Amino acid sequence: MTTGTPAANADGPRLPAAPPRRRPTMKDIAERAGVSPSAVSFALNDRAGVSPATRARIREVAEELGWQPNSAARALSGERSGCVGLVLARPAHTLGVESFFLQLVSGIQETLSAHRTALLFQVVEDLAAECATYRRWWAERRVDGVLVVDPRTQDPRPGLLASLALPTVVIGDTRTGTDAPMPAAEPASHPSPPAIPATPAAPLPPPFPLSTIWADDAAAMRSIIDHLYELGHRRIVHIAGLPGLAHTDRRVAALRAETARLGLDPADVRSVSTDYSDEQGAEATRHLLAAPRPPTAIVYDNDVMAVAGVAVAAGRGVPVPAALSIVAWDDSPLCRVTHPRLTSLVRDTAGFGRLAAQELLSLLDGAPTRRLQAELPHLELRDSTTHAP
Amino acid sequence: MTTGTPAANADGPRLPAAPPRRRPTMKDIAERAGVSPSAVSFALNDRAGVSPATRARIREVAEELGWQPNSAARALSGERSGCVGLVLARPAHTLGVESFFLQLVSGIQETLSAHRTALLFQVVEDLAAECATYRRWWAERRVDGVLVVDPRTQDPRPGLLASLALPTVVIGDTRTGTDAPMPAAEPASHPSPPAIPATPAAPLPPPFPLSTIWADDAAAMRSIIDHLYELGHRRIVHIAGLPGLAHTDRRVAALRAETARLGLDPADVRSVSTDYSDEQGAEATRHLLAAPRPPTAIVYDNDVMAVAGVAVAAGRGVPVPAALSIVAWDDSPLCRVTHPRLTSLVRDTAGFGRLAAQELLSLLDGAPTRRLQAELPHLELRDSTTHAP
């Protein structure tokens, strides 16, 4: 951004002194250029059926008039609405410190706005409200497609969206990554996970417009466990997020698998589920540290709980990392401002969003559905992990 | 949410087995009810001109068919688009830990969705892109109104939106609260605030659709300063956010005014501007603590910087609060998970959003513009403030 002269208008010099009151339409262009409305439509949409000369003239007039397509008219004529939707189903108190979403949304927008597509954003309380939103958007023809976040192991949304024929990109993966029955995470001492209705995904007609962006949580968990194992840790606890979320279940399974491979005693390794809040993260940590054989390392499923865990340890006189190593899944400024700075799993969240948006746009252009893998995260080693005591 | 039988569909039992492929229209309703399309329109929009009996029948048929208005068609007929817009102009790296926005948005949605209004959300890099977005939305007729956040002392947006005649609610206030010339905040040692073009607001025709939700930053600052003063603090520094943001400038002015009233030495009181990042918060803190007469209390303009400040103090062996009291402007889980827990200014951010959305809806209904004051924040006393050393 240039500073310019004090009197310069802040959003560019091409701004006419007095913006037009009435928005120019194709008809205006047609009259001014002396052609028919349909010629204008063809010219402006790069379709055959108009000579290069008239096309150029029409373009010129359109530019001159500052014409922009009326999105309502477009949508009504069966074209795209130029909108995609994103619903975030989280109870209000859970929204908060997490940097994940704004980063993701910012990445999504980067791609969308380059393609003149708007994002309809909705925050709701629960899954039922989320599904209701999709139905409404579909009925109102508001969106051309949707991005689904927080996929669950038993997820009604893909089925619903497929039945509505709404092009969809699932950010994350509904699969658990193992065919073996899932070992359930033990509920935390405050067992308040919301009930997730067990809905077997309805059998779908094979070609439905749903792509998946897939993150290799298992590999990420392995990299964390291997790091801790090499440091000598043999008692490792995973403070997990909401059970029922697919990535939670994948991480839980990966923890089991990897520690089994390394020959750790299953009694010394487990996952504890929480609602991602600092309160439950702190409570679970307190509980663990008070146990007869406390873990020597804890992996937290988000940054907020990890920071809360550090505070609990400090409060109980348990030095981090000397007596307890801590790893945070997902990096953020938080992990850098605590003492000690937290070793954490760094993902390119904005990149994730860009990829997802790209895929949705492809789907809208008729591309076939597919599963894409997101870039592998890496473990950023800081000061909260060291040799086992 | 009830658990239901395993086979129950998750989003409610009223879902027909196979959703209709074609969306029902008013014409369908008219045919089925044996009336004219206009009768349907009147009935469904609560307008006079149909008998109670037919109205009831039409309603019934609409319900039965699961009719929902096509938003594109509505928008095209000159009605509302049923969408309002919100643009967040922040460089990607600045998005992040702050809980403020998701809270605000969640409050906004609560009100909007109760009135069947959608939120178009856009994240852009800077003010110029934000203005461009408004122009595009206006030209495309995408939104009925907008919510403007992060108002600045010299702000081109109200003028632009007025010239586009887009109903607008400014969240925050462009006024500084004093008529006296603003004392500028000293730039931090890393002076990287983005240049804000000095654009004198264009003189506007008086009746333009712009309301303001106003927060009394001065009163809030006074409550903080008074608290610190009573604890004996006489050297107080304010680590401010971005200069040019109206609330920053108001807080800076209020600090000056209140400390002057209390008779503090102006040399011992100042504001330092930052970009809200943990890095600049930490850097400013380091700088202050290394100075010959370090402050005994620091007020941070957001939670992230406050936490970073605590970490810096801890790293330099400065005990908080024994040697340094710390106050965070804006509460969040962060303030509760640090050691010590931070005394912070608690605002009802979601309520702020609800109020703003309510006001915008009123504006769309033709209500006159006005200035509304948001609820006063209160200071939540925790462990990071105590008597001056």
Place this chain on the structure above:
DNA sequence: TTGTAAGCGTTATCAA
């Protein structure tokens, strides 16, 4: 109280 018809700004289908 009802029905008919025009219009909103596009896209799409025809003849010319």
Place this chain on the structure above:
DNA sequence: TTGATAACGCTTACAA
């Protein structure tokens, strides 16, 4: 290559 003309689904004068 063009230019009428009919959708699209809704609102709204205006007529019956």
